[in-house]
Amino acid sequence: MKLDRFISNRTAHSRQAARLLIASGRVQVGGRVTHDPRHEVDQFVAISLDGELLQAREAHFLMLHKPIGYLSATRDLHHPTVMKLLPAALGEQLHIGGRLDRGSSGLLILTNDGLWSRRLTEPRIKLPKTYHVTTLRPISAETAERFAVGIYMTTEQLTTSPAQLQQLGPCEARLTIYEGRYHQIKRMFHAVGNQVAALHRESMGDIVLDQALLPGQYRALTAAEIASVDQPASASRSW
Numbered sequence: 001m002k003l004d005r006f007i008s009n010r011t012a013h014s015r016q017a018a019r020l021l022i023a024s025g026r027v028q029v030g031g032r033v034t035h036d037p038r039h040e041v042d043q044f045v046a047i048s049l050d051g052e053l054l055q056a057r058e059a060h061f062l063m064l065h066k067p068i069g070y071l072s073a074t075r076d077l078h079h080p081t082v083m084k085l086l087p088a089a090l091g092e093q094l095h096i097g098g099r100l101d102r103g104s105s106g107l108l109i110l111t112n113d114g115l116w117s118r119r120l121t122e123p124r125i126k127l128p129k130t131y132h133v134t135t136l137r138p139i140s141a142e143t144a145e146r147f148a149v150g151i152y153m154t155t156e157q158l159t160t161s162p163a164q165l166q167q168l169g170p171c172e173a174r175l176t177i178y179e180g181r182y183h184q185i186k187r188m189f190h191a192v193g194n195q196v197a198a199l200h201r202e203s204m205g206d207i208v209l210d211q212a213l214l215p216g217q218y219r220a221l222t223a224a225e226i227a228s229v230d231q232p233a234s235a236s237r238s239w
Contacts (some may be wrong), residue, residue, distance in 0.1 A: 044208035067215035072099035106201030134198040
C-alpha cells in the first residue's frame with residue numbers, strides 16, 4: 001500500500017492532506033522520516049505520525065513439530081488443535097501454512113503474514129514437500145513409476161504433478177510431492193492398491209523440520225528459512 005493511502009485510511013486526513021503531512025516530514029516509517037507519499041509500506045513496518053504510532057505489528061514465522069492427534073485448525077469443538085501448543089496470545093495471531101491431517105505428524109508452519117504463506121502453499125509454484133511414509137502393505141516396484149507419471153484424481157479430474165518416491169524399506173518410503181491436495185498422499189497410495197499407516201512431513205521447500213524439536217515443540221524460523229520461500233526451492237535434496 002502507498003504511504004499516503006495508509007495515512008488516509010488510518011486517520012481522518014484526506015489523501016491530499018496525507019501527502020502534505022508526509023512531505024513536511026511528520027511521518028516516520030521504520031523509525032525514519034520519509035518524504036515520499038508513494039513509498040510502499042507493508043503490514044509489519046512501524047509507521048507513526050507526529051510521534052503517534054499508527055502501526056506496529058510484529059511478523060511471526062514459526063515451525064512446529066506437530067504431534068499425532070492434533071488438528072491443523074485454529075479452533076475445534078471436539079479435538080485439540082495445534083494452537084493449544086502455543087501461548088494463547090501468540091496463537092490468536094497466527095494461521096497455518098500447509099495443513100496436516102489429525103493422524104499425521106511433522107513439520108507445520110504458522111505465521112501471521114498472509115502473503116508469505118500464500119507463496120508457501122500456492123500450487124502453481126510447486127514447492128516440494130517431502131514426507132516419510134509407512135504403508136500397511138509392501139510397496140510395489142511399480143509404485144515409483146506410477147507416482148513419477150502422476151496419479152489421476154477423479155474428484156478434481158486432474159493428474160497429480162510427477163512425484164519422487166525413494167524406497168527405504170518394504171513398507172517405508174520418502175515421498176516428495178509438489179501439491180497439497182486433500183488427502184493427496186493417502187489417495188495416491190490407494191490408487192496403487194496400498195494404504196498409508198503413518199505419515200510424517202519432513203520438509204517444505206528448503207525449510208526442514210528441526211530434529212531438536214520434540215513433538216509439540218516449536219521455534220521461530222531463521223531469516224534464511226523465511227527468505228527461502230521467496231526463492232525457487234530445491235527440487236531435490238540429499239538425505
